[in-house]
Amino acid sequence: MNLRETLNETSETLANGKVTYASAEGVALITLTNAPANGYSYEMMRDLDEAILRARFDAEIFVVVIAGAGEKFFCAGADISMLDAVTPTYKYAFCLHANETMLRLEHTPKLVIAALGGHCVGGGLEIAMAADLRYARRGSGKCGLPEVALGVLPGTGGTQRLARAVGASRAIELMADGTTFDYDRAEALGLINGQVDAASEDEFLDAILAKARGYCPPEKAGMSVGLIKRAVQSGVDLPLESGLALERELQQRLFQSEDAREGIAAFAQKRKATFQGK
CATH class of the missing domain: 3.90.226.10 (2-enoyl-CoA Hydratase; Chain A, domain 1)
Structure with a gap:
């Protein structure tokens, strides 16, 4: 199916x-x-x-x-x-x-x-x-x-x-x-x-x-994809400085995620990342 x-x-x-x-x-x-x-x-x-x-x-x-x-x-x-x-x-x-x-x-x-x-x-x-x-x-x-x-x-x-x-x-x-x-x-x-x-x-x-x-776990970090969308859609009409502030806040949320830890570790260890969307 x-x-x-x-x-x-x-x-x-x-x-x-x-x-x-x-x-x-x-x-x-x-x-x-x-x-x-x-x-x-x-x-x-x-x-x-x-x-x-x-x-x-x-x-x-x-x-x-x-x-x-x-x-x-x-x-x-x-x-x-x-x-x-x-x-x-x-x-x-x-x-x-x-x-x-x-x-x-x-x-x-x-x-x-x-x-x-x-x-x-x-x-x-x-x-x-x-x-x-x-x-x-x-x-x-x-x-x-x-x-x-x-x-x-x-x-x-x-x-x-x-x-x-x-x-x-x-x-x-x-x-x-x-x-x-x-x-x-x-x-x-x-x-x-x-x-x-x-x-x-x-x-x-x-x-x-x-x-x-293909944009979902385990292939892609779903939270990362969603917050990329959020940064663009919410930030594109803001002044650049405000858009960058939004970007930083969303990035900080991702830095705290399990997927960011997995993605960075997988890159360092030269293996394919397996994401969970968390």
């Missing part, structure tokens, strides 16, 4: 029925499950928030993978029919909570990988950009932030994270044009880390889960 099959056996549908959560071998798999396009609502964000917190508090989890159910969509963004039906006050509260959820994902000290199988547009791309690493199934769909066609802007962090990923001028152009583009261009822009050639969504997810597993 491979890791995907093991995760399927542990999968649990969360309270609002829009996200499933599974964990095994140091990896948590969070799957968006709102057919037909995995569009998100407040209910999905509540489930996603719960899944993020569950992974954050689980000392046995080192890497989080976020995927979309089905072959065609990672996530097509916010449920437009829902937005059409609710008040402006509700829309604001919805966007605020979604932003808070993405920040919680971004600042959880565990590596987060977005597995983009199918289209990833609008709020779907905004979710993906809150992950640390993004890999797409080659040829499976398009991505972009086309909210301008609705008379609004990308309101779940899109304006900020896209500018940080591709530069301000290019981000403005992409959003103002409402451009959607394939994953080849996304990779050229630096918006995704790479693509996987896979004949099916299961094969694609197997590849991403194998990559995720």
Whole structure:
């Protein structure tokens, strides 16, 4: 039984029925499950928030993978029919909570990988950009932030994270044009880390889960990976001196860990380190 099959056996549908959560071998798999396009609502964000917190508090989890159910969509963004039906006050509260959820994902000290199988547009791309690493199934769909066609802007962090990923001028152009583009261009822009050639969504997810597993003990010091992520995500927008102070504090936490003792000893003894994530 491979890791995907093991995760399927542990999968649990969360309270609002829009996200499933599974964990095994140091990896948590969070799957968006709102057919037909995995569009998100407040209910999905509540489930996603719960899944993020569950992974954050689980000392046995080192890497989080976020995927979309089905072959065609990672996530097509916010449920437009829902937005059409609710008040402006509700829309604001919805966007605020979604932003808070993405920040919680971004600042959880565990590596987060977005597995983009199918289209990833609008709020779907905004979710993906809150992950640390993004890999797409080659040829499976398009991505972009086309909210301008609705008379609004990308309101779940899109304006900020896209500018940080591709530069301000290019981000403005992409959003103002409402451009959607394939994953080849996304990779050229630096918006995704790479693509996987896979004949099916299961094969694609197997590849991403194998990559995720490679960041876990005993191969990698999971705490070190998580705090590298934390140093970058929390420090990148700080003044350099403040970022360096954060780096030093996180390094001190690692110096006190069993994995740091093992890694340094293994190097000195010219042997392969075996990490425990502690």
